[in-house]
Each structure stands twice: as structure tokens, then as C-alpha cells.
Amino acid sequence: MFNSVLSVSCNILHNTKNVLVNSVRFASKKQSGSTRNTNPKHKPKHRGWKVQDGHQVSAGTILVTQRNLRFHPGRNVGLGRNGTLFAIIPGKVMVTCEKADVDWSHTWVQRCHGHRKGVEFYKKYFNVIPEKQHQNFKLIDLV
Template identity: 60%
Template sequence: STDIIRWASKKTGGSTRTAKKSGIKKHRGWKRQDGHWVESGTLLVTQRTLRFHPGLNVGMGRNGTLYAKVPGTVLVTCEKTDPNWEHTWIQRHYAGREHTEFYKKYYNILPKPQHQNFILIDQI
């Protein structure tokens, strides 16, 4: 006699079109504006090209991010640039502009003024 046996099986799934990834937005640009109080290490700007330059008490990361080196008040100025032509970012974004004047925005941090009250050691 022949016995009929059914095995567990699964239907083949239809192919689905994978959604096209448009990329996750990075929300680049300024994070702190003129007049804001920032702590040391605060991100000021994220950028892909050199829209903003680091000024007084501001550092620049490898990816172009500007950050505060000291706590203080943010000051944004527009200044004539005197770039360091040895820097790779300068070479990449300003090639061919070696002998031209141009102005760029600079991020500066003005630290909190230190106190001026001192006591002479001889008076103690």
C-alpha cells in the first residue's frame, strides 16, 4: 500500500523592491549663533565645505566641524582671509585663488573676563 506523507513546506516569497535610500540628512550648518554662551567642546558649525573658518579660541576637526576650545560667548565676524596654503582643506577649496582677496565668516569665542581683584602677598 502507498502512504501519502506531507512535509512542512513554505511557498516561495515574491521579490520585493527595496526602497531607494535617499540618505540620512546630516543637518549641517551653524549650531550656535552670535551672542550665545557655550561651554568648552561645544559644536559651533558642521560643514562639508569651508563656509566658516575657525577664529579666536575655536578649533577645527578633521571633518570640518568647528568647536569651542574655551567657555565663552560666540562672536561671528566677516574678515579678510589670510589662509594657510599648506592646509589640505585650503588647497582643496581655494585652489586657484592664491593671489585674490576674499572675505569669509569666522567663528570666535570671547572668554569670560577674569577678575581684577588681587591682593599683594606682603599685605597678607
């Protein structure tokens, strides 16, 4: 009887040894790549130039939307609280690159150009040239 129990236990050990050798462990979770921009709540802001150089605009037309002070208001252009540039009068848009002459008391200017105080730098200015030019000229010097 002792021999039969021993032979049965040897067979069990032998079978479990085969089972352990043949078993393969798989991952508990499937791997997949990450996805981006899946949240539909975030819509693009579409910032930047709204009107190109040389186009005709009416009063109140938005010329530029911006987050930082990238473009500056020139003649007949206003600066909104959120950095939007808009036309004050109807006319033709003209974009120029000029030496920056900014109002240092403005909070936007302090935040965006505070590190440049006292240094000469150039920026893009949006200007609106009126459709009808005024005729109020004075003769200063005769050439």
C-alpha cells in the same frame, strides 16, 4: 457544394474584418509617476550653524558642521578633520566677516580655496570670546 464553401469563407472574412475594426490595443504596462526619496537609508546630515552669534558655549561645543570650508575658525575655535568648528574654551560666540588670512599648507584650504591663492577675499569667521578677560595688558603708547 463549392458555392456553400465560398459563402462560408466570405462570412468568416466578413466577421474577422469586423473584429479587426472593433479591436483596440491597450498598453502592456500601467503608467505611473516616479517617486523620489523612497530609500530610507539616506538620512539628512543637518549641516550648518549649530550655535548662533552671541550665545554662550562651553569648551568642546560644536559651532558649525560643514562639508566644504565655508566658515573659518577664528580666535579660540578649532577645525576638526571633517570641517567641524568647535569651541576650545568656554565663552561667547562672535561671528565676523573678515579678510581671509588662511593657512595655505592645510589640505582643506588648498582644496576649497586653491583657485583664490594670491587674491584678497572675505569669509565668515567664528570666534569665541572668553568669559573672564585676562588682565595682562601693557602700556605701549600714551595718547
